[in-house]
Every structure is written in structure tokens, then in C-alpha cells.
Amino acid sequence: MGINGFLVQVLATNRVFNPSQSNLLLRMEKICGSLLYELQIIWDEIGESDAERDRMLLELEQECLEIYRRKVDQANRCRAQLKQAIADAEAELAAICSAMGELPVHIRQSDPNPESLKDELRAILPQIEEMRKRRIDRKNQFIEVLDEIRNIENEIYRSDGFASNDPAIDEADLSIKSLKNCAENCRHSKRKVRAFYDYCSHWQLQDVATSLLELWNLMDTPIEEQQIFQKVTCKLAASEDEITEPDMLSVDYIDYVKAEVSRLEELKASKMKELVLKKKAELEVICRKTHLISDKDSAMETAIDAIESGAVDAACLLEQIELRIARVKEEALSRKEILEKVEKWMAACEEESWLEEYNRDDNRYNAGRGAHLALKRAEKARALVNKLPAMVDTLASKVLAWENEEGIEFTYDGVRLLSMLESYTVLRQQKEIERKRQRDQKKLQGQLLAEQEALYGSKPSPVKNQNVKKDSRLSCGGASKRKLSLGAPILQTPKRDMLPSAKATPNTRKAKTNVRINQDRLKDDGLSALSSGRRVSDKAGLPMKQQSPILVKAREPESPMLRRPFTPISTTNLSKPNASNISEDLNKKHNEMLHKAVIINNTPFTPPPKIISSADEENRTPQTTAITLPSTPSTVSVPMQTAITPAPLIQTAIIPALSVEDEIEYSFEERRADLCCLDHNQ
């Protein structure tokens, strides 16, 4: 049989080979046959034994079968692989479909007749590809959504460092449903977040709107300004949903409104500062009115300055100041009564000093503008002044009582009121002593005058300090008046010690009359003295009135200098006052008196009016000395006014012998120069 037989068997099987395969098989059969034939030939040639030939043929058969078997196994294996593949594919497909929850588009034909395996496989592969693809897509979708969710979560839980790895995907469920769920979650989260933001924005807006309203209220903002922000403030009560205006919850808009609030708050701060300053001023006014010193609180000052920077709470400061104001008002109330009394006391003191001034005014009895008013005032003032001591006492005791009760000193503009009262009392006492002393002096003077009268039968001639220069150099122009007509030396001046005396030269005060155009106006002088009513005022403010000849009172101490010779004769006889000094002592006393003495004496005057008036004129001349020159003396001693006695008599009788030195006045510079010389000479 052999191979050929085998082959024929194969051929004879049911398997249908296609023609080419049949041809091949046939060819193989042919070739095998030819090869076998060849083999036989060779064997024949060789002379192979049959056993050997059998063995080789068997071998040949075996080998051939081996090969065939191998091929069959291969094919088997192939078939198995295919089956496996198909099974895998089917499984995979099923899985995917189950996961995805859907079937492939190209539905697997449910062909009862199994086609070949390769067909099957071929059929399933695209499906599976498709599903794989869809699965990937789906997965991506999931990933997207889950990423989003993760982002949102990250945003919410910002600092938590949440998972940065991929979100977990449930492979088992990739269904649309699941995807939809995820998407829904995501949307939900988003919504929540947005709602949260909206809520924040809304809350901010509310907050800002509230602030706006508060500030407008506080500062009375005009309605036009408020209108701009109307839409914000009217929505105050609305919830987020109700805010329908576009962009109202946008960051920009909120910032815009916030800016307005800031602006208003700055305004408020500055106004607060104003308010605080106003209150502070109020406090100061109240303190001033009640004569309390408002203690300068430097801490408060710096606090006020810091208001604008916001470092200091203006409202708190305001409160502090209000408290202080309340306290001071209370204090003021308790001080009220005493302060009223103090006002009264001070008014009385003013009247007192006015009265003193008034009493010094010699012209006060002149009829003139306001004289009667002044008289009335003086009367009232006197009454008031009499009440003063009692007033002071009452006030002092009240103050003391107050101090005891309150436990603190009663201050008036920073000074203890009791000290003020004390000083005043002391001053008054001193003045009183002074006045008494002057009164005593005057009395003494009166007595001496009386003595003098008894002695000489007339009043002594006026004392006057003069520049006595015996040489004629004096008589340059002005001095001519002083030429002694009778050759007698002129004057007595009271002896003084230290101070330079402002020796008055005989003169009339009137500027007009003082002016001598020529030397021979001496005669005219008296007349002009009479007639010229005007007098240059050298006292600011006091009106000067013409002295009526009848008036005897000298305004200021004057030495009645007798310019005119007593005898109505020679005009050149402007003798020095026939002033005879009564006595040196008397003059001395005069000079020591620092008060204004009433001029006692013109009554014994019998001379004709013109002389009186000239005497009056002369009365005005400045007179004696003994006054500390730098300070303005309140009064100057008044020398006695003396009657003009027949000149020669008096003059010869009474002229004292005084050294010239005593009468010489010196300026400050001369004295200083002397001192310098003295020093120098030493």
C-alpha cells in the first residue's frame, strides 16, 4: 500500500478540497509515487534486502506521518486559539456592554449557524473595538466630570491639600446613567459653590448697604448722593435669588459700593475730628466762663490728631470730652454763687480806682461835658467803696466755707481766690495808712501856715524850686523873666539830697504863652497867660480846660511862682517869686509830702484879678522836687501858695541863704559823668 494508499484514502474522505488542493494532493501522490519508484530502482541497484527495504519504508512512513501529524496539530492549535479569541472577545464585549449599559451598535448577529471560527472572530472584533472606544470615551467623560468636581472641592477646601490624584472611576459602572449622575453631582457642587459665592457677595452687599445707610444717617448726606446707590440699599432685605439686577453681585460692583463707603467713612472721621474739636472748644468756653483753667491735656491733643488716621476712636474720645463737660458744668454750678460775688467785688474795685483817678482830677468840678454824670457816678462810687470791706469779708468767708466743703481750693483763672482777696485787703490797708499819713501832714502844714501868718501877718510867698544861677548867663531869652528886679537873690529851694530836682523855671504852661518871640514880651506874658485859654495837654486823655481865675485849686502841685512883680510897673521886673521861703523846714516838709495837698490859701489874696490869674498860671508851673524822678509821682507836694507881699519887704526879709549847689539840677548823664570822674580821679 504505502503512501499512495494513504493518499487515496485521504482523497476519499468527505472533506472537500478545492481543486487546487486536490491537484496538489494528486501531484504529491504522483511525486511520492515517482520517488518511491526511484527508491525501488535505487534499492534494486544497491541490492537492498527486503528487510532493509521494509525498514526504510516504515521509516519513511513514520516520518511522513509525523509531518502530517505536526501539521494537524498546528491546525488544531490554531483552531483552539481562535476559539479562545472568540471567547475572550465575547467576554470582553459582554463586560463592556454590561459596564456601559448598552449594546454595540452593530449588534452581533445571532446566527444560529455558526460560521467558521474566523468568521466569528471577524464578526466580533469590530464590535469590541467599538465598545472599547466608547468605553474610553465614556471614561473620559467621567474623568472630566470628576475632575471638575475635584477642582471645585479643591477650591472649597483650599488649604486642605486635597487629593491631587485622579478621581476614582468605578470601572464597573460606566453607564450613561452613572455618567449622568456624576455630571449631576458636579453641577450640584457648582451650584452650591456659586450659591456660596453669591451668598458672600450678597452678604457683602448687604453689609455695605447697611454701612451706607448708617453713614448717610450720621452725616445727613444729601438725597441726590443717596439716589445713586438706591438699588443697593433697597435690596437690603432681598435674598440672593431676588437679586435680579445683572452684575449686582459682581465683584466690580461690590468694590464700587465699597469705595463709596470708604469715602463716607473718611468724611465721617474728619467730621468726627471736627466734632471732637467743637466739643473741646465747648469745654474750654465753659471753663473760661467759670474762671477755671482747663488743664491742657497733651494726651488728648495727640489723640485728637490721631483721629484721622483711625488710630483713635473718635466716638470714645467724644465721650470722654462729654464727660468732662458734664463734670465742669457741675463744678460751675457750685461755683456760681461765689463767682457772682467776685464779679460784684471786681466791679466795685473798678469804681474805686475810677474814683481815685477822679479825685485827682482838679477839673472835676468844672461845668462841662459829662461833669454832672461824673458827679453822680462819684457819689455812687463812694457808697460802693464804703461797702467794699464788708463785701470782701463776706466773700472771703463764703469762699472759705466752699473750700472746706469741697476740699479743694477755689481758684479764679488759676489763682487762689483767697490770695487775691488777701492781697487786695493788704493793699487797701496800705493805702489807708498812706492817706492817714498825708492827712496828718496836711494838718501840720496848716498849723505851720497859721504860725507863719501870725508871725508875718501874711502868708508866705510861694515856694518854688528854681534854677538859681546868679550869673546873668541864665537870662538868655527865657531867663530874662528871672532877672531879679530888686537884686535880691531869688529862691529857695528846699534842700534835697539825692535826686536831681526838676527845678521848674518860672513859666507858664501854655505853649503859646511860653513862646517868646522877642525879649520884650514879658509884659505880654501875663496877659497872654490870661487870655490864652488853651493849654497844651500833656496828659493824654484829660481835657484841659481854661482855668478860671476864680479857681484856686492847683491842678498839680505847682509852685505859685510870681512871675509878675508885685508892683504893676516895669515889665522887666519879672522878679523871681517874691517868694520868701517861710522856712527851710517847711519847704522840706513840702517836698517830702508826696500827696497832693489842697492849696489852702488864696483867700487872703487881695491883689487884682489879673495877678491872681497869673498866679494861677504860675501855679501851674511845676514845682518842687524831692520826687524820685523816674517814676511818675501820683502827687507832688504843693508848696504853699503865698500872698504876694510887697516885694522888697519880703525879699529882703526872708531870703534864705542857700547854696547855689542845692538848686542846680542835674541830668542823669551829668551825675553819671561825675561818678565816672570820681572813679577816674581815684
Added chain:
Amino acid sequence: MTAAPPPSTGRELSNPPTDGISNLRFSNHSDHLLVSSWDKSVRLYDASANALRGEFMHGGAVLDCCFHDDSSGFSASADHTVRRLVFNYNREDILGRHDAPVRCIEYSYATGQVITGSWDKTLKCWDPRGASAQERSLVGTYAQPERVYSMSLVGNRLVVATAGRHVNVYDLRNMSQPEQRRESSLKYQTRCVRCYPNGTGYALSSVEGRVAMEFFDLSEAGQSKNYGTFATGGCDGYVNVWDGNNKKRLYQYAKYPTSVAALSFSRDGRLLAVASSYTYEEGDKPHEPDAIFVRSVNEVEVKPKPKMLPNPAT
């Protein structure tokens, strides 16, 4: 210079004299200040720069000084001399002498002469031009009733105040005799006399502390007067500015350490120099150091206030 504002008394000049100040004057041409002193010196200051520009020593206390122009001046000394001082060359020469200390000195631009008043009871006029020999510079000697205490010039008029309260008014063109012989209308010793810049009269002050306003022309005396404002300095240490019309004080500057010995306004009225220097009004006693203050003058301090109606009650 610090940025601190000057004290209320004004800026104190450096290098003041070492003894009392008898007078100080601003120049008519600049802010130079000439100061005469009892320390026997005359000093020239640049008040704006606060610098001492020159110093001239004398044989005795210098009682007065005045400018000729910005380059020279004159001095009156207790050593009886009248000197001319040339600033730039720091040279001086003696113009003449009196028989007693020379108390006052003025230079008259109108006549070109120097006029001096002395305690020897004379006025002397000197011609400073050219002549170096003393004899040739003396133009005239005019006797006064008493020792000359103060003098002032305006235009062609010279007012001389002496002891004994005499006041002589001269016309410089005719010095043979006074144009007017007057007496002070104040009771006390004359301290100072100054003519009004408008030439209508003079102000006269006494040691009592009063000031009298006088007119040259008596017919004007009765008319409405324009006294203008003027400043006075007293031994109380105060400088007051007065409104002569209203007879009111306009302003009082802060108190100076001691007596105000002299005052001078600068040529433009912008500055006021104050000599704070004890004037021996109370004899020899310890006193504050002598100082010169230069302060600026504000218009508000010296402008007269509108006249107020008199109050009948006062």
C-alpha cells in the same frame, strides 16, 4: 542762622558796648547803626547782618553820635571833643572842642554843618569840609541859657533843650539869635526833644515820663494837628508807640531788660533799634548788661487807630 523766630524783644546785636549806651542811630542810607557809649567807644554795626563794622575809641565817654553819610560820622564826647569818624579807613580826627562835655551832636544836610551842644552852655557850629585845623572849622558859638541836654534838627530848624526847661528854636540860616525862646510845658526836667519829620513841630519829653507835642508855628497850634505816631522808650524798660492825634498808646513792645536809653527807626521805618541800657536814673547800682535789640516794626503796631468818640464818663 536758626529758623527760630526772633524773640519778642527783637534780635540782640553781638558785640555790644561794654558800658552804657548813650545813643544809637540808623543811617539814612542803609541799615548801618551808629552807637555811642560810656565805654568811650563809638561802634558801627550792620544791623541786618548783625556785624560790627568799626570801632572808634575816645578819651572819655561818648555822649552822642550821628551819621554824615554811610562812610563817615561824628561824635560828641565827655572829653570835650567833637570828632569826625571815617568808617572805611577807621580814621578819626578832632573837629573841635568845647569847655565841658559835649552832650549833643547833629549834622545838618541843609547847611552842611555839624552842630554840637554842650554842658558849657553853648552851641557850636562846625564846618567839617576839608578843614583839618580845629580853629578853622568852627563857624560860630551861641550861648544858651543853660547846659544843653538835647537837640533835634529838621530842615532848617534846630530845637535845643537845656537844663532849666528852656527850649530854643533856631533857624539855621540865622543863628545870631533864636527864632523862638520857649519853655517846656512840662513840669519836670527835659529829657529829650525830637522834631517831627514833617517839620511842623517837635515832641518834648521830661524825666517824669510825659511827652508834650509842640508846634513851631503858633497859628497852627489851634488847628487840627497831625501828630502822627511816635515811639517813646522809658526807664521802665518799655517801648511804647503812641498815636499823637488820639493821645492813645497804640502798642507796647515786650519789656526790655533795663531802661531804654535810646531808640532809632531805620530809614524805611522797617526796623527799630532799642538800646537797653541802664541810664543811672537811680544812681549807681547793679544793673542788667547793656544790649542793643533790633526788631522789625509791623504796620499794625504803628498805624493809628480810627478816632473814637470820647467817653463822657471818663
